[in-house]
Each structure stands twice: as C-alpha cells, then as structure tokens.
Amino acid sequence: MVKQKISITDIAEKTGLSTTTVSRVLNGKAEQYRISKKSQQKIKEVAKELHYTPNQFAANLRTGKSGTMALIIPSLNNPFFAGIASEINTELRKSNYTTIISDSDENPETEKMELQQLIARNIEGLIIVPCGNEWEHIKSLQEQGLPVVCIDRYFENLDIPFVSTDNYTGASMATKQLIENGHSRITCIQGVQHSTPNKLRIKGFRDTMKKAGLESESIVGDDFTFQNGYLETKLLLQQKERPTAVFTLSNTIAMGCMKALKEENIKVPDDISLITFDDHPYLDYLVTPLSCIAQPVSDISKIAVKFLISKINKQEVKTSQVLLRPTIKMRDSIKRIN
Amino acid sequence: MVKQKISITDIAEKTGLSTTTVSRVLNGKAEQYRISKKSQQKIKEVAKELHYTPNQFAANLRTGKSGTMALIIPSLNNPFFAGIASEINTELRKSNYTTIISDSDENPETEKMELQQLIARNIEGLIIVPCGNEWEHIKSLQEQGLPVVCIDRYFENLDIPFVSTDNYTGASMATKQLIENGHSRITCIQGVQHSTPNKLRIKGFRDTMKKAGLESESIVGDDFTFQNGYLETKLLLQQKERPTAVFTLSNTIAMGCMKALKEENIKVPDDISLITFDDHPYLDYLVTPLSCIAQPVSDISKIAVKFLISKINKQEVKTSQVLLRPTIKMRDSIKRIN
DNA sequence: GCAATTTGAACAATCGTTTGCGCATATTTT
DNA sequence: AAAATATGCGCAAACGATTGTTCAAATTGC
Structure with a gap:
C-alpha cells in the first residue's frame, strides 16, 4: 500500500469545505447539490494538486458497488x-x-x-x-x-x-466440407465431452455424416488439450484402416494432432486431410495452412x-x-x- | 452485488457472541486471544451454515491490505x-x-x-x-x-x-548461429526501439556482427507487432541485394515476416534464413519449423x-x-x- | 478465605466514502 | 417588510470488518 495516501478529508481541510461537499464535487454531483462554481473549482484544483485518488474500498463499502x-x-x-x-x-x-x-x-x-x-x-x-x-x-x-x-x-x-x-452449424460446415471433398472415413477428435460446445459439435458432425449416408463415424478424445490431440492421433495412426480426414474440435487439439502427424511423417493434406475448430494467426504459416472454423x-x-x-x-x-x-x-x- | 449478504454481525447474533470474537476466530487468532474451543466451534459452524464470505472491502478498508x-x-x-x-x-x-x-x-x-x-x-x-x-x-x-x-x-x-x-546473450547466440552458418548479409527486424530488451538485443546483434568483421549490419523496424514484421519484410524484399538471413526480435514480428515471405513466395530456409526471439508451440509446425531464442x-x-x-x-x-x-x-x- | 492471576470475551473507535436530512443566508415575491 | 423560495453547504450516520483496551468471572495461590 502506498503510504500517506491523501483522502477526501485532506482536501476538505485544505479547501475549508466539508468532506460532503468535496465528495459531491468529485463525483460530479455538484450541480445536483448546488455547489458554487467557485467551490467546485477550488476542490478540483486541490484534488489535482494533492494527486488525490479515491479509496475504492471505502467508496465500495459504502455503496456496495x-x-x-x-x-x-x-x-x-x-x-x-x-x-x-x-x-x-x-x-x-x-x-x-x-x-x-x-x-x-x-x-x-x-x-x-x-x-x-x-x-x-x-x-x-x-x-x-x-x-x-x-x-x-x-x-x-x-x-x-x-x-x-x-x-x-x-x-x-x-x-x-x-x-x-453456433457450434452445431460450425461442425456441420466442417464435416460437409470434408464430405464434399470425397472423404468418408473421418475421425473427429473431441474435447471435454460433457461441455455443450463439444456436444453440439459432435451432434453437427454426426448428423452431417448420417445425412451423407456415412454411419461409420469415429469419435475419439476427451479433452481440449495438446496432449489429447497428440495421443489420439498417435492411436489413430496405429489402426489398420486409417481415416482420410481428421476434424479436431479445438486449436490445441489440432496442434497435438499435427505433432503426431509430423512424427509419423504423415503429410497434410496429401496423406490425411485436416480441419479444426478455432482460428489463429499462425494457422496461415503452417506446413500446410490449416482450414478452420473461426469463431467470432x-x-x-x-x-x-x-x-x-x-x-x-x-x-x-x-x-x-x-x-x-x-x-x-x-x-x-x-x-x-x- | 449479491443481495442479503450475511456479515460478521449475523454470525455474532446467531451465536450470541460479539463481532470481535467472531472476527478473531475467523481470522485464526482464536488462540492468541484465548477464545474457548466451544465458541470457536460454534462460530465456525454458523459461518459455514450461513455461507459466510467476508466482505473484503470492509476488511481492506480497515487494514489497508x-x-x-x-x-x-x-x-x-x-x-x-x-x-x-x-x-x-x-x-x-x-x-x-x-x-x-x-x-x-x-x-x-x-x-x-x-x-x-x-x-x-x-x-x-x-x-x-x-x-x-x-x-x-x-x-x-x-x-x-x-x-x-x-x-x-x-x-x-x-x-x-x-x-x-539476458537479451544481449540471446541476440548474440542467434547472430552467432547465423554467422556460423555462413551468413553475412543479415537483417534484424527490431521492436520498440527504446525498450531495454530491444536495445540489448540490438547491441548483442551488433557486437557479434562486429566481432565477426561484419560491419554492414542492417537494422529496421520499430514495433513488436505483426504489422511491423510484415511491412519491414516487404520493404526488405524490394532491395537490390537481399539479406540471406533475417533475425526478428519477437514472435509477433516473425509472424508478420513470414506472411510477407509467403506472399512473395520466398522459401525458408532455402531462399532466406530466419531466426526469432520467443518460442511458441506452433513454431514446430510451421512450413519450416522456426529456430528461436526461447525465454524462460x-x-x-x-x-x-x-x-x-x-x-x-x-x-x-x-x-x-x-x-x-x-x-x-x-x-x-x-x-x-x- | 482473600488476593493474584488467568480465562474468555466485549466495547468502541477506526478505516475513507457516501448520503438523507437539515439549516443558515441570500434572494425574490407580494 | 414579512413571507416564500432559492442557494450553498455541513452534520452525522452508515457500510462491515479489525483491534487496542478493558473488564467480569473463573481459577489458582498462599
């Protein structure tokens, strides 16, 4: 705490006015309470001169705000x-x-x-x-x-x-994009399962897959983290039949995913296609600039x-x-x- | 504000003790002031029961903390x-x-x-x-x-x-690395000029260049921003004799630089080498994984x-x-x- | 059994602002 | 010139917690 803080009382003393008046002027209630221009000026001057800063705690205690x-x-x-x-x-x-x-x-x-x-x-x-x-x-x-x-x-x-x-729509858009490009084996790496955005994204993904007659959707993962993206991708790559596209539900997951892909020397998009939720300036400069669903x-x-x-x-x-x-x-x- | 907030007074009333005692118990000063176990317990119970949360403002006003x-x-x-x-x-x-x-x-x-x-x-x-x-x-x-x-x-x-x-050392390390790889036409894109880190980085850069007998160092830029990195790189690429390496003084500058390079279709590191201050997870997944000086x-x-x-x-x-x-x-x- | 000590807790002031109410003076009205 | 109104400002009580001091009751000592 800054010591020797000057208070409204100091101003009151120096101006010869009361704390009431000082308070009112400093709070812009001068007109309302008919404080004379002269007093207003004096108070403001002294306040500036003394470098007065109100003690929020006191004010807040009083007002509850x-x-x-x-x-x-x-x-x-x-x-x-x-x-x-x-x-x-x-x-x-x-x-x-x-x-x-x-x-x-x-x-x-x-x-x-x-x-x-x-x-x-x-x-x-x-x-x-x-x-x-x-x-x-x-x-x-x-x-x-x-x-x-x-x-x-x-x-x-x-x-x-x-x-x-609108996560449902976002996920639908991403999925549709993938499907329109001929992908059918699509894996979605999700985040925290119970979270509403995740649920809706999954729903958007599922519905869109289903509408395209693609029932075999695979959904993995359980956290919006780099770790999760990395591990799930690693596992993914072990499968006999790899997906042709991956849809990650956050930028952090995408990063983890990319790390795993890189380690296994899998190229995007040649070996596997990728789209993610969340935009980020860096996405433009990646090995392969990453398509994404950008949130406003x-x-x-x-x-x-x-x-x-x-x-x-x-x-x-x-x-x-x-x-x-x-x-x-x-x-x-x-x-x-x- | 949550209305009907319960205060120390409520607890005092309900326990039949004084606010003083309640305060002391709740602040762990019970022993110091010899409050009986029984009273302590009662106070703590009631506090919990009433979901008491202290009003920091009041406390802070009083204590100044x-x-x-x-x-x-x-x-x-x-x-x-x-x-x-x-x-x-x-x-x-x-x-x-x-x-x-x-x-x-x-x-x-x-x-x-x-x-x-x-x-x-x-x-x-x-x-x-x-x-x-x-x-x-x-x-x-x-x-x-x-x-x-x-x-x-x-x-x-x-x-x-x-x-x-240790910005001086960091910049020296980066510069040395570049020089050891045969670079001599090196441009440094700096950030806010008057800032100490920037000054020291520039000094590290200059000294290292000089020590290597490279006097013709070029330093451009004036802000730790994406913009600055972008514009300066654009300008750089207009020059008749382009640098063979660029040393950006922040990750934001590096990103701007990369954008410009991409636009001009200049490849890193084939056409130009790049190193930057600041690390970031994404750096690993860029078109060219970016070497950097990582700060602790x-x-x-x-x-x-x-x-x-x-x-x-x-x-x-x-x-x-x-x-x-x-x-x-x-x-x-x-x-x-x- | 009375003084001395310990135990347990309360009184009341205080932190710096805000604010409902009140009260002089000055000015205007009639 | 008295009454009514306007002008300019202050009193004092909050807000909720902390704390130096005080004090009664219980316990101990001799």
Missing part, C-alpha cells in the same frame, strides 16, 4: 481464451469496470474456489466459461442477484444468459459485456441467449479425393 | 505476455493474492491511467512490463512504498527490481512473484535485478551457405 467484474476462463494459455480475455478486459474498461481474470484450469473445484474469492470481492457481474457440467453454484449466484453470463460453454434449458458460437471471438466478447452491462443497469433485454454463426476459413489442409 | 496485486502487460494478445500472465496469475494465487491484469496496449498514457485505477484499488504490489521509456511514474510509486518489479522490459541504472532474459517465461514469472512477496514480507533480498539465460532452439529455418 465494487466497479469490478469477474471473468473465469479455463486457461489463459489457450489462445482462444486469451483472445476473449483481452477483448473483454478492454471492453469492460470502456464501461469503467475493472476485470479480474481467473483461470479455472479446467478444474470445477478450482472454479468454485475462485468464485468464492470473487464474491468476497463484491464483483458486480460475472462472465464465465464454465468448466464442468455442474451449474448449481452458478445458478445460485444468479438467483442471488448477480448478473451472470456464460460464454463459449453454457447450459441448455437453463435461463442463464449465454453467448456462444470479438463479437462474442462484446455481446457478453453488453448483456452484463444491461443487466446491471436493469435494462430489459429481449434475448439473452445468443449463438453466433462461425465462418469457415478454407486454407490448404483438405485434399479432394476420389 | 487489499490482497490484490497488479500486473500490467502491453498486450494479452501476444502469446509471450499471455503466458507470463497465466503463470503470474496462478503463482500469486498460491500466495493468496488476487491478480488484476491490465493491458496497456503498448500505450504509455493508458499505462498511467491504469496505474491510477490500480492505486485506487489499493494494490499491494505491482508487476509491470513498462511500455514506455518514462520511468518516473513507476519510480514514484516505488518510493511511496509500493513493491514494484519490472519484467521483460526494465530500466537500467535505476534501483527498481527486475527479472528479464516460467522462471521469469516465478522469480518476479518471489521478489514481490519478499518485499511485502519485508524480507531482505540480496539481488533484485536478475537476467535469466535464454536457450536457443534449433529447428530448420537456418540454411548453411557458402
């Missing part, structure tokens, strides 16, 4: 989430909120603990990428009056607002913030559950076969 | 900084601190404003990657008693603690946190200015010529 929002994501190390964090951080700052970013590390217990901490900090709102399939602790916060919005992952049939990608990260973040702010301002929002359409970015990782 | 640290980085979107943020976040949490991550967006004015905000939040310590060459505002905070440590970028000849990479991100973060905690605990630290040795990761982006 913290000016703080919380963002909980599964991992800052995942570029997808880092991007979201960055966007939300700046977006919230525009509305004069400070964001506390927490990393649940894909662990529901950690998530709960962080949430506790955050509550103690009197957060005014929460944006969360829930990392488990339990929703009670989140729902209960909402019921206590805390504005909450889920992003990326969410809970269906629950009235917690969310903003996410920026829009997701902005809408989520908007929801939160509206809730706080008690504005009515018609819809608060939004799915944004992803775009497919074709690069060179899919080979036309047959 | 906020349990909050600040981290200011130039951009969460840069994977290098995102990695640092992630590490520091979890590291500080281990010591029971909440971290507020701020994004200065490479803008000194923004940095100053954020700092103001953070001061108002009574942060107990600051880890910062300063984004300008002004240090007064940071130094002044330190002089007011705020523990500060710079990471990555820092100020020489100032007694602000810092943890960074994890160690930097951990040491920075350690410094901060020591300062707060008023422990003496012998040295508080540390440069960590980077490692060179050879992949396939350097061609032996001549």
Whole structure:
C-alpha cells in the first residue's frame, strides 16, 4: 500500500469545505447539490494538486458497488481464451469496470474456489466459461442477484444468459466440407465431452455424416488439450484402416494432432486431410495452412459485456441467449479425393 | 452485488457472541486471544451454515491490505505476455493474492491511467512490463512504498527490481548461429526501439556482427507487432541485394515476416534464413519449423512473484535485478551457405 | 478465605466514502 | 417588510470488518 495516501478529508481541510461537499464535487454531483462554481473549482484544483485518488474500498463499502467484474476462463494459455480475455478486459474498461481474470484450469473445484474469492470481492457481474457440467453454484449466484453470463460453454434449458458460437452449424460446415471433398472415413477428435460446445459439435458432425449416408463415424478424445490431440492421433495412426480426414474440435487439439502427424511423417493434406475448430494467426504459416472454423471471438466478447452491462443497469433485454454463426476459413489442409 | 449478504454481525447474533470474537476466530487468532474451543466451534459452524464470505472491502478498508496485486502487460494478445500472465496469475494465487491484469496496449498514457485505477484499488504490489521509456511514474510509486518489479522490459541504472532474459546473450547466440552458418548479409527486424530488451538485443546483434568483421549490419523496424514484421519484410524484399538471413526480435514480428515471405513466395530456409526471439508451440509446425531464442517465461514469472512477496514480507533480498539465460532452439529455418 | 492471576470475551473507535436530512443566508415575491 | 423560495453547504450516520483496551468471572495461590 502506498503510504500517506491523501483522502477526501485532506482536501476538505485544505479547501475549508466539508468532506460532503468535496465528495459531491468529485463525483460530479455538484450541480445536483448546488455547489458554487467557485467551490467546485477550488476542490478540483486541490484534488489535482494533492494527486488525490479515491479509496475504492471505502467508496465500495459504502455503496456496495465494487466497479469490478469477474471473468473465469479455463486457461489463459489457450489462445482462444486469451483472445476473449483481452477483448473483454478492454471492453469492460470502456464501461469503467475493472476485470479480474481467473483461470479455472479446467478444474470445477478450482472454479468454485475462485468464485468464492470473487464474491468476497463484491464483483458486480460475472462472465464465465464454465468448466464442468455442474451449474448449481452458478445458478445460485444468479438467483442471488448477480448478473451472470456464460460464454463459449453454457447450459441448455437453463435461463442463464449465454453467448456462444453456433457450434452445431460450425461442425456441420466442417464435416460437409470434408464430405464434399470425397472423404468418408473421418475421425473427429473431441474435447471435454460433457461441455455443450463439444456436444453440439459432435451432434453437427454426426448428423452431417448420417445425412451423407456415412454411419461409420469415429469419435475419439476427451479433452481440449495438446496432449489429447497428440495421443489420439498417435492411436489413430496405429489402426489398420486409417481415416482420410481428421476434424479436431479445438486449436490445441489440432496442434497435438499435427505433432503426431509430423512424427509419423504423415503429410497434410496429401496423406490425411485436416480441419479444426478455432482460428489463429499462425494457422496461415503452417506446413500446410490449416482450414478452420473461426469463431467470432470479438463479437462474442462484446455481446457478453453488453448483456452484463444491461443487466446491471436493469435494462430489459429481449434475448439473452445468443449463438453466433462461425465462418469457415478454407486454407490448404483438405485434399479432394476420389 | 449479491443481495442479503450475511456479515460478521449475523454470525455474532446467531451465536450470541460479539463481532470481535467472531472476527478473531475467523481470522485464526482464536488462540492468541484465548477464545474457548466451544465458541470457536460454534462460530465456525454458523459461518459455514450461513455461507459466510467476508466482505473484503470492509476488511481492506480497515487494514489497508487489499490482497490484490497488479500486473500490467502491453498486450494479452501476444502469446509471450499471455503466458507470463497465466503463470503470474496462478503463482500469486498460491500466495493468496488476487491478480488484476491490465493491458496497456503498448500505450504509455493508458499505462498511467491504469496505474491510477490500480492505486485506487489499493494494490499491494505491482508487476509491470513498462511500455514506455518514462520511468518516473513507476519510480514514484516505488518510493511511496509500493513493491514494484519490472519484467521483460526494465530500466537500467535505476534501483527498481527486475527479472528479464539476458537479451544481449540471446541476440548474440542467434547472430552467432547465423554467422556460423555462413551468413553475412543479415537483417534484424527490431521492436520498440527504446525498450531495454530491444536495445540489448540490438547491441548483442551488433557486437557479434562486429566481432565477426561484419560491419554492414542492417537494422529496421520499430514495433513488436505483426504489422511491423510484415511491412519491414516487404520493404526488405524490394532491395537490390537481399539479406540471406533475417533475425526478428519477437514472435509477433516473425509472424508478420513470414506472411510477407509467403506472399512473395520466398522459401525458408532455402531462399532466406530466419531466426526469432520467443518460442511458441506452433513454431514446430510451421512450413519450416522456426529456430528461436526461447525465454524462460516460467522462471521469469516465478522469480518476479518471489521478489514481490519478499518485499511485502519485508524480507531482505540480496539481488533484485536478475537476467535469466535464454536457450536457443534449433529447428530448420537456418540454411548453411557458402 | 482473600488476593493474584488467568480465562474468555466485549466495547468502541477506526478505516475513507457516501448520503438523507437539515439549516443558515441570500434572494425574490407580494 | 414579512413571507416564500432559492442557494450553498455541513452534520452525522452508515457500510462491515479489525483491534487496542478493558473488564467480569473463573481459577489458582498462599
């Protein structure tokens, strides 16, 4: 703590006015309480001269408002989430909120603990990428009056607002692309199974396969990690009949997959085609520029913030559950076969 | 804010004890103040039953301790900084601190404003990657008693603690590597010129060139961005006599460089060799796996946190200015010529 | 059995702001 | 010139926790 912090009282003394008046001027309520221009000026001058910074804690204690929002994501190390964090951080700052970013590390217990901490900090709102399939602790916060919005992952049939990608469509697009290029033996490497995006992507994949008369779809994996992508691909390559195409459900999985392919000296797209969920600048410069389903990260973040702010301002929002359409970015990782 | 928050007073009422006693028990000072086991138990039970969470604001107002640290980085979107943020976040949490991550967006004015905000939040310590060459505002905070440590970028000849990479050595290693492979026309694309890491990297580059009798070194660029890397490379390729090797001073610059090279259909390393500062998982899967100077991100973060905690605990630290040795990761982006 | 000590806990001030209410003075109205 | 209204500002009580000090009751010592 910076010692000798100067308070509203110091300004009051120096100006010969009361803390009440100082507070009002500094909060822009001067007009409302008819403080004379002269006093206003004096107070502002002295405040500047003394380098006054209000003690948020005191103000917050009094008002119950913290000016703080919380963002909980599964991992800052995942570029997808880092991007979201960055966007939300700046977006919230525009509305004069400070964001506390927490990393649940894909662990529901950690998530709960962080949430506790955050509550103690009197957060005014929460944006969360829930990392488990339990929703009670989140729902209960909402019921206590805390504005909450889920992003990326969410809970269906629950009235917690969310903003996410239309994962079903995204996966369908990717799968269709593969099929149209003649692929039929397609393996999908998935992430956390119970997560809504994963479920919907899988559904999109399955439905599209089925519609094309391709029943033999194979789905493997269980985590949105590099590790998972690597291991599953390794296993995949052991099979007698390898797939001709792989659809990875995240950029992290894709990276793991690529590592395995590289080790086994399998070329994309000549030996195997690849498409993934999530875009990333690097994807353009890979051995084979990777085709992907790009999520509207920026829009997701902005809408989520908007929801939160509206809730706080008690504005009515018609819809608060939004799915944004992803775009497919074709690069060179899919080979036309047959 | 969650309404109907229960306070220490509620517990006091329900147990028939005073807030004093409740506070002491809940803060683990029961023994010190000889609170009976029975009372302790009762208080803890009721606290749990009521789902009590302390109001940090009240506590902090009283104690002046906020349990909050600040981290200011130039951009969460840069994977290098995102990695640092992630590490520091979890590291500080281990010591029971909440971290507020701020994004200065490479803008000194923004940095100053954020700092103001953070001061108002009574942060107990600051880890910062300063984004300008002004240090007064940071130094002044330190002089007011705020523990500060710079990471990555820092100020020489100032007694602000810092943890960074030995950039001079890193750049020397990279340059030497290039020279040993027969390169003499080497262009270095730098980042923010006044930043200490950049200056030292440039110095390492220059000295190594000079030592090898290569005086004609060319240095271009002025920002740690994708843009900068792209534009400078574009310009580079216009020259009559192109360099045989490029040394980019960050991963973002490298990406921009690669984009330009790709557009002009220049192959790495056949047409031009490339090495960059900063590692990233993706580097392994690029068209040409990119050789790099990897910074010890994890160690930097951990040491920075350690410094901060020591300062707060008023422990003496012998040295508080540390440069960590980077490692060179050879992949396939350097061609032996001549 | 009375003083001395220990045990267990409460009083009340405090941190820096905000805010409902109140109260002089100054100005205008009639 | 008295009444009504407007202007400019301050009092003092919160907010919820922490803490130096005090104090009664229980226990011990002699």
